[in-house]
Amino acid sequence: FFFPTSHLHHMRQGNDTPISEFLLLGLSEEPALQPLIFGLFLSMYLVTVLGNLLIILAVSSDSHLHTPMYFFLSNLSLVDICFTSTTVPKLLVNILTQRKIITYKGCITQIYFFILFGMLDNILLTIMAYDRFVAICHPLHYMVIMNPRLCGLLVLVSWIISGLNSLLQSIMVSQLSFCTDFEITHFFCEIKQVVQLACSDTFLNNMEMYFVTALLGAGPLTGILYSYSKIVSSICRIPSAQGKYKAFSTCASHLSVVSLFYGSVLGVYLSSAATQSSHSSAAASVMYTVVTPMLNPFIYSLRNKDIKRALKRFYGMAG
Template sequence: MEPENLTAPSKFILLGLSKENDIQPLIFGLFLFIYLVCIVGNLLIILAIGSDSHLWTPMYFFLCNLSFTDICFISTIVPKMLVNIQAQNKSITYEGCLTQMYFFMFFSGLDSLLLTVMAYDRFAAICHPLRYVTIMNPCLCGLLLLLSWLICVTYSLLQTLMFLRVSFCKKIEIPHYFCELALILKLACSDTHANDVLLYCVTGLLGIIPLSGILFSYSKIINSIVGISSERGKYKAFSTCGSHLSVVSLFYGTGLGVYLTSQTSYTSREGSVASVMYTVIAPMLNPFIYSLRNRDLKQALQRLFPSMGDRSQCNNRRIDA
């Protein structure tokens, strides 16, 4: 390979989820609907928590930040995808791809760390209820959030700077709907060994280690719940953790599934569909999971929108009748 052919391209080509032009309007409408639902749903969570002083607790503080992160996470990917479909132009500039990669890595990592911190919060609340207020004090909550941001800023910046040294041969066609670092590195013409090592180290740091922490926390939580004599107490403890476990399963199940099978599925349609689950579907479903399984949050939403509460009470009266 001649040195002059190894350059930073002016643009990449995002092939998207399908090459069929007939289904592009369907994909556009579906993703626009999902995006709007995600934005509205997560904004409602933030507004409900911010407007109700009863929810100014560590659990809802981190949930509010998770909703903000999900809004930013999906906004990193979907708007560009919708613009490309509408304009019938699959290109993205080198700078735009670099920016998308940076924020994708940042917000996906922040999602992972916030879910881990929320698992620790539930562990403290259920396993050490008498010391919960002391353990999860405002200073510690702020420190955990700040540390999560610093870790994600550092590793995303490091990954982006390392990517600048990678060279490509010609016009690069990416068989995906966004600029995913692991996939693009496979299309490079220069040596990417250092980038690959860093990528797998970061995947372990922000994927495997947080997931291990979550599983350890919930193993302790389950042991504590089993020891509760009251059936009502057990139900309340399980319902408190159920929504968080659902979100963890959805995010890590699909996310790690994509990364661990990247050698075989990243260039196939199955890999793109799996990526849709944790990049688009998970941020959209999170508000529904938390609001449907959380009585305090449902009450806060009803106070935020009194008409919702009136309809709910009316429905309850009909059922009672």
Template structure:
């Protein structure tokens, strides 16, 4: 069966044609899109299904264990672990917006996604992706206060202020998500219904639009700067201050102790932004949507899956909480 038979393009308005500088072809305002996924090879589908199902389950279970450990252990009721549990929750949401749909599509051999479903998936993807970025910046600020202002740490990072930081991160993420949605909602007619990805990527939808999207691209890059550049600038500034403060510590043991409190967070930051930047650069160089989709797996699946392992393997408090959790359960 031809793969386009999975998609039913329905007209919601009159048929129009592209401008003269674009190849003349009929366009339609669609009710469904077609996600090409990672591969069209039928022999690879069972392997992809098993691989992504197992990775998704490991991601959800690992992050749920972090949340349970922090919630059940009173020793972990501190700002650092409060932010960590919220990061784990965001990671679960971030992965759950894309992978279950892909798994179901592989199992049912249907790659179609409704127009409303596409907008919903894109909205939640941007929401949790931006929330991940902002929470990493908040955690960097927490480490900055703990190392550079240790005597005032509990006064500055009080429960009310920590809650406000998380709420502000959620509010900004919602704003960014809705701005992306408003950009896509302005697109009425599309050249094609095939999205060369395994989820509804906003940039892919802009590429499919018939109308001039230069203004939309400018707005999207501006929103991307808010959700990406500002958090990473805050992280760099926090660690600049942290390193400057640690270098003034006279003893080697004191320096190691200070660095060890930042090790897990710094590893996650490098993994998150490193893979995201790698995907952006690889897609810009290769110009192949399929290769970009494969590279996107790293930051959409692999990074949220590795975060619980990074924090649990490098953190003695989390290890103790995990042991207490399992001992009370058994």
């Protein structure tokens, strides 16, 4: 990484050194709100980590849950822990130390991991939709189609795709130069805002962001919608009401998580397009960066008898 030159007099008096840091303005610049924001984010972060860890432990400790659906769920929980850990700890440290600084390298690293885990979330939700599609539309061949090898391969491929995508995006950001403007009105290095701060040509970056969003955003969503259209028509053909309910209830948690994830991401992009205020889009993105990963374990464990049983058993073993 190279550091574009800039004269930051008020940050380093007198000596002209290259820019090596950005300022993260956070969610609010109101000093009175800082303790509240700190408390809120710390508690949400702890709930996210504990909730998702419990899901991973419940699934791994219970042999009844060693099925494709729960294998993907525990992967999703792991990714959610990492996704939240990319942004929230830095925000908490900045509030505690009352410094809004993130280093240039730290910013690029944050962009890399944020895109990596965000994309993984997206692809895993698509794989889970495919899993439900096979379970409901081809129940007799389920164990043959969703064999352990395919499940492992699907997860591996999603890591590779996400890793390459985030590598490409962060390398492209690291090629930009920054002159005078280095204030990010957000609580993390959001790639769109960082690109907007650059004083070099950002045409390629913007094209690539739109292309990736279209390909890796619309692609999975189309897959999910297709799977669910097939699932719905399959459920409609089930004669008994009880059978219908049983089939639907295996999809309900996944459907809730998907709606929450895509709903909040779309909400952020639509709200940032509608209002020019960056603070409001920062506040909106709390939904998919913090709230969604926190709610996923609850959605899965509340709707789900197997997870509840496994958690009880796990408490029994631990207690």
